[in-house]
Amino acid sequence: MRGETRQPGTLVTTFKGFDPKSIRKNRKLIQQKYDEWLKAGKLKKGDTWSGNAIQPINSGSGNTNHIFGADSSTAATQTQANLDGRGCIMRLLTFYRSLPGGEKTSIDKMMTETAVRETYRIKGEAVLTVDDYTSGRTFDDAVCYSFYPIDLHDAHGVKPEKLKPGTFPTIPRGALIPKGAKNMMVAGRCLSSDRLANSAARVQASCMAMGQAAGVTATLAVTRNTTPSDVPLSEIHTALANHNAVVIGELKDV
Numbered sequence: 330m331r332g333e334t335r336q337p338g339t340l341v342t343t344f345k346g347f348d349p350k351s352i353r354k355n356r357k358l359i360q361q362k363y364d365e366w367l368k369a370g371k372l373k374k375g376d377t378w379s380g381n382a383i384q385p386i387n388s389g390s391g392n393t394n395h396i397f398g399a400d401s402s403t404a405a406t407q408t409q410a411n412l413d414g415r416g417c418i419m420r421l422l423t424f425y426r427s428l429p430g431g432e433k434t435s436i437d438k439m440m441t442e443t444a445v446r447e448t449y450r451i452k453g454e455a456v457l458t459v460d461d462y463t464s465g466r467t468f469d470d471a472v473c474y475s476f477y478p479i480d481l482h483d484a485h486g487v488k489p490e491k492l493k494p495g496t497f498p499t500i501p502r503g504a505l506i507p508k509g510a511k512n513m514m515v516a517g518r519c520l521s522s523d524r525l526a527n528s529a530a531r532v533q534a535s536c537m538a539m540g541q542a543a544g545v546t547a548t549l550a551v552t553r554n555t556t557p558s559d560v561p562l563s564e565i566h567t568a569l570a571n572h573n574a575v576v577i578g579e580l581k582d583v
């Protein structure tokens with residue numbers, strides 16, 4: 330499954346060399362100029378996802394731009410996303426170098442590729458929905474937890490919606506098994522889920538928990554000469570607990 334609209338990607342980049350005092354002093358002027366450049370097409374929407382002119386030069390993480398249409402489906406589409414990402418960084422660099430105190434701005438670190446937030450999801454035996462996720466539904470065949478808020482990046486930026494305290498979303502085994510597949514499991518952001526649930530479950534700790542659960546299930550299936558769907562859940566949970574994973578039932582209301 331893949332949405333017609335997908336989240337923008339990001340070319341993670343940090344900058345260095347600007348004079349912080351001068352930037353601080355001219356903050357308002359810099360924003361005004363940024364908005365003018367945006368209007369004139371010298372900068373593009375998404376060059377800073379917040380619209381805040383100094384977000385990229387203040388950011389330690391470098392996760393500040395939105396590359397719309399970023400698509401990792403093929404080498405050609407990924408190359409296009411990389412070109413678009415580098416175009417964004419070049420526009421920003423040109424802008425910062427035009428500022429008083431920004432003349433010596435340069436790239437500190439830039440990732441080799443534009444990172445893509447949203448790609449393909451499998452259609453699984455079960456589909457994790459946003460309601461399942463935000464209500465903290467404990468599936469009968471839950472194999473691990475997720476934890477992150479709904480986190481959909483779009484043309485307006487990103488506004489994560491926090492989960493209510495005590496909400497522990499679970500991932501069902503069925504969302505890791507492609508529909509009709511007997512001896513195959515997936516783990517990570519390709520899990521069977523709707524777009525909004527996926528925007529939350531895609532984060533790294535959740536992907537790792539899914540990977541560990543899928544690995545344990547696959548091993549038990551091979552050992553018992555059965556399919557992943559037929560491995561008793563109690564055995565999966567016990568094996569996960571033996572490897573110090575956070576197991577279903579362990580998290581209680583706070």
Ligand SMILES: Cc1cc2nc3c(=O)[nH]c(=O)nc-3n(C[C@H](O)[C@H](O)[C@H](O)COP(=O)(O)OP(=O)(O)OC[C@H]3O[C@@H](n4cnc5c(N)ncnc54)[C@H](O)[C@@H]3O)c2cc1C
Pocket residue numbers: 338339341392444445446516517518519531532533534536
């Ligand atoms: C800009 C950005 C910022 C993010 N920030 C955060 C954050 O702060 N915290 C957080 O938790 N998450 C963050 N995420 C989300 C998170 O990083 C990803 O959703 C997550 O890493 C996905 O993990 P995965 O294992 O499903 O996929 P991936 O990490 O993409 O792993 C898939 C692997 O499969 C490999 N592969 C692909 N095709 C083949 C093939 N044919 N053969 C062999 N190997 C193949 C790829 O090279 C890759 O190594 C961010 C994502 C983006 C794009």
